[in-house]
Amino acid sequence: MRDLRPYVKTALTIAGSDSGGGAGVEADLKTFSAFGVHGLVAVTAVTAQNTNSIIAVHEVPPEVVVKQIEAVAEDIGVDAAKTGMLSNAEIVRAVARTLKRYDFPLVVDPVMVSKTGVTLLTEGAIGVLVDELFPRATLVTPNRFEAEKLSGMTIRTLEDARRAARAIAEETGAEGVIIKGGHIEGGDAVDVLYYQGHFREYRAPRVEGCTHGTGCSFSAAITANLAKGLSLEEAISLAKEFITLGIVTGHRIGHGHCPVNPIAWLEIPAEKWRVYEALKKAVREFERMNPVALIPEVGANFVYALPKPYARDKKDVAGVKGRIVRYGRSVKAVGPVEFGASDHLARAVLRFMDFHPEVRSALNLRYSEGLVEKAEKVGLVVSFYDRREEPPEVKAREGATIPWGIETAIRRAGRRPDLIYHLGDWGKEPMAIIFGETPQDVLRKLSLLLK
Numbered sequence: 001m002r003d004l005r006p007y008v009k010t011a012l013t014i015a016g017s018d019s020g021g022g023a024g025v026e027a028d029l030k031t032f033s034a035f036g037v038h039g040l041v042a043v044t045a046v047t048a049q050n051t052n053s054i055i056a057v058h059e060v061p062p063e064v065v066v067k068q069i070e071a072v073a074e075d076i077g078v079d080a081a082k083t084g085m086l087s088n089a090e091i092v093r094a095v096a097r098t099l100k101r102y103d104f105p106l107v108v109d110p111v112m113v114s115k116t117g118v119t120l121l122t123e124g125a126i127g128v129l130v131d132e133l134f135p136r137a138t139l140v141t142p143n144r145f146e147a148e149k150l151s152g153m154t155i156r157t158l159e160d161a162r163r164a165a166r167a168i169a170e171e172t173g174a175e176g177v178i179i180k181g182g183h184i185e186g187g188d189a190v191d192v193l194y195y196q197g198h199f200r201e202y203r204a205p206r207v208e209g210c211t212h213g214t215g216c217s218f219s220a221a222i223t224a225n226l227a228k229g230l231s232l233e234e235a236i237s238l239a240k241e242f243i244t245l246g247i248v249t250g251h252r253i254g255h256g257h258c259p260v261n262p263i264a265w266l267e268i269p270a271e272k273w274r275v276y277e278a279l280k281k282a283v284r285e286f287e288r289m290n291p292v293a294l295i296p297e298v299g300a301n302f303v304y305a306l307p308k309p310y311a312r313d314k315k316d317v318a319g320v321k322g323r324i325v326r327y328g329r330s331v332k333a334v335g336p337v338e339f340g341a342s343d344h345l346a347r348a349v350l351r352f353m354d355f356h357p358e359v360r361s362a363l364n365l366r367y368s369e370g371l372v373e374k375a376e377k378v379g380l381v382v383s384f385y386d387r388r389e390e391p392p393e394v395k396a397r398e399g400a401t402i403p404w405g406i407e408t409a410i411r412r413a414g415r416r417p418d419l420i421y422h423l424g425d426w427g428k429e430p431m432a433i434i435f436g437e438t439p440q441d442v443l444r445k446l447s448l449l450l451k
């Protein structure tokens, strides 16, 4: 017997396919999944596309677009829907006619031109979109250029965006209009909503990263949250947070505009849990191994970073709060495993990851000649840096010594080191650091040293 009240919500995207996986239905489906919503699809056009350009477009016959909508609406049910690339007037008309038969919330992203400058909606279809689809829309999400086209106004400031949003809503019958600020100048990326007679701004810092598919993912995120029953304003707030993260963590693939990363929203919390659990287990094992003589005066730490591109600063690296110390005859973690708990060792592993991104874990130990000899004897790759060789401009920069040292040691080794040491300096204890892909890998190397 099928569950009569399914626990999962569904969202439908009516849009084009992007073979590069950055925009269109591909971005929408990833976004729906990121919010835990089951995605449904009606493909309007197949594009041969990459990060540089759109090479070919094959439009789907309008009746097949309609059949796709009906097929899923009638069997599975739709909790909210969005439209993206609709390509031509016939498809717009068929979609508008079909959607009038259903009452789920609808987000219309009036996609007209791709980031790479290719037309995705014929000039003649724009009027049809406005007349036939906008009146059915809960929200319309134009970017600056689309809003200028729709309103006939020039948009340079937020005040301009406010005026245009209101004009579009009042003239077309769309319930809400949000003008996205990706292409409106300013230190922040600000989106301006006009909804039910009032304005609201959504603001986030303008970030560096990947922006292909931002409009698609943003409207899909709003749709997913409407499907889950959130209010329009709550749905936009979440979508705004989501899109900023997706831009910063975008995967630098292809030679043109790299795609936004909708999965970061899901993957970061998931990876944090994996890192946390793996490190907690390894710290317990380290305590059991009890290498009392290897604990430095300043204490040891054991760290594990999120994978790239999510490991950006020390808050993305888990470590032991208060470090690991000698306590009588045993080795004890002072506090719990936490993200951001390590400073020095976190910086060391982050720098290591710039050269070898797969090496995400590290453990620092008391240096001794014997330890280094043993490491070489068991076949570990050993390298070092000498703090006395540190250039003055590096020394002058707070926190720059360790990254400089790690880089120096990696370059010196000419291959991936397992252990890096330094002999100390005034007031600095000599130290050895074991690096590994995982905390288990680090412990494996440590056990070779303890044999």
Ligand SMILES: Nc1ncnc2c1ncn2[C@@H]1O[C@H](COP(=O)(O)OP(=O)(O)OP(=O)(O)O)[C@@H](O)[C@H]1O
Pocket: 023, 114, 115, 142, 143, 144, 180, 181, 182, 183, 189, 190, 191, 204, 205, 206, 207, 208, 211, 212, 213, 214, 215, 216, 218, 240, 243, 244, 247
């Ligand atoms: N560099 C950036 N930093 C932060 N947010 C941004 C940036 N660029 C765009 N955004 C945000 O991303 C969302 C999409 O806006 P944008 O104006 O880029 O839409 P678009 O042009 O339709 O996107 P696309 O054409 O890439 O699909 C908005 O919330 C916008 O504020």
Ligand SMILES: Cc1ncc(COP(=O)(O)O)c(N)n1
Pocket: 015, 016, 017, 018, 023, 024, 025, 047, 049, 084, 085, 111, 113, 114, 115, 116, 120, 211, 212, 213, 214, 215, 216
């Ligand atoms: C199938 C499809 N839909 C939408 C876009 C717009 O996205 P962008 O403006 O980032 O190129 C696209 N390029 N391809």
